[in-house]
Amino acid sequence: MWTKHHRERKFGRLIFPAVTIAFLSYFGYHSVHGSFGLEATKEFERQRVERAAELASLVTKRKALERQVELLSDGNLEHDILDEKARYQLNMSRADEIVIFNSYFD
Numbered sequence: 001m002w003t004k005h006h007r008e009r010k011f012g013r014l015i016f017p018a019v020t021i022a023f024l025s026y027f028g029y030h031s032v033h034g035s036f037g038l039e040a041t042k043e044f045e046r047q048r049v050e051r052a053a054e055l056a057s058l059v060t061k062r063k064a065l066e067r068q069v070e071l072l073s074d075g076n077l078e079h080d081i082l083d084e085k086a087r088y089q090l091n092m093s094r095a096d097e098i099v100i101f102n103s104y105f106d
Contacts, residue, residue, distance in 0.1 A: 032038050071078045072085070087093060 030037060034040065068081070068085075071081045
């Protein structure tokens, strides 16, 4: 009966650990530096906070504009607001008035 004798190679025992190390290194690197990794998550969070602050600012500005529109609407016309707005836009005043510009209408 013929039998084959194989020599054990040291190289053969290193293939599986080398592939495992390469696999873990690849996915480990991309879990930190990839487009959905830890660093990208920090950047997304920074942008979210920045945009939330911008949204709050815009909501405040919109409420102020809605209030002005409400005061100038037909059913609830405030003559003082209308006069103030017209004087500001036309940059006019009477000779006996003192004008103090405020950023109320900006």
